[in-house]
Amino acid sequence: AQSVTQPDARVTVSEGASLQLRCKYSSSVTPYLFWYVQYPRQGLQLLLKYYSGDPVVQGVNGFEAEFSKSNSSFHLRKASVHWSDSAVYFCAVSITGNTRKLIFGLGTTLQVQP
Template sequence: AQSVTQPDARVTVSEGASLQLRCKYSYSATPYLFWYVQYPRQGLQLLLKYYSGDPVVQGVNGFEAEFSKSNSSFHLRKASVHWSDSAVYFCAVSMPYAQGLTFGLGTRVSVFP
């Protein structure tokens, strides 16, 4: 079955440390890939997206993600987190000629000083 998996429901990290959030997808073809962030009581905001080309894509606020076709993955990372990065992060995919996004369950990130 087609799915998006974020294996870590919660991640806790110290301010200034690096962060990696994992995302794996299971689709017959390579989908379009997205990472969204949801701050408390807010809607979702796009961090970055991948359609094709360079497998490392840069996003906002120092985030980047790396696409791996062989691993069917699209992991998000940040070199040095700030307390304001505390939020829920969603990996999402869409398929060509399809409508809407399919989301993973999200990873809640807590950054401690």
């Protein structure tokens, strides 16, 4: 069975600082990997996704993530955060097939301090 671990429940950084949110997955095959962001009282919005190829993928709003097969990880990064990045970030995996469900991590709440 697949699972996703986000070890940091809450991360606090100062505006302008760099950011890394960690995600590790467990799967018998390389899954499709996603990062979603959830702003208060909003649905999930896709930041970026990885299917194959270049392990560093670029997303919206300056976010990028790096896939590591050896570490079973898909960490999210941003060079310089803005206060508006404060939100909950979810890492998710999906196994191809006709069932198509996303398995989410518990999420990491990011608080950006001015």
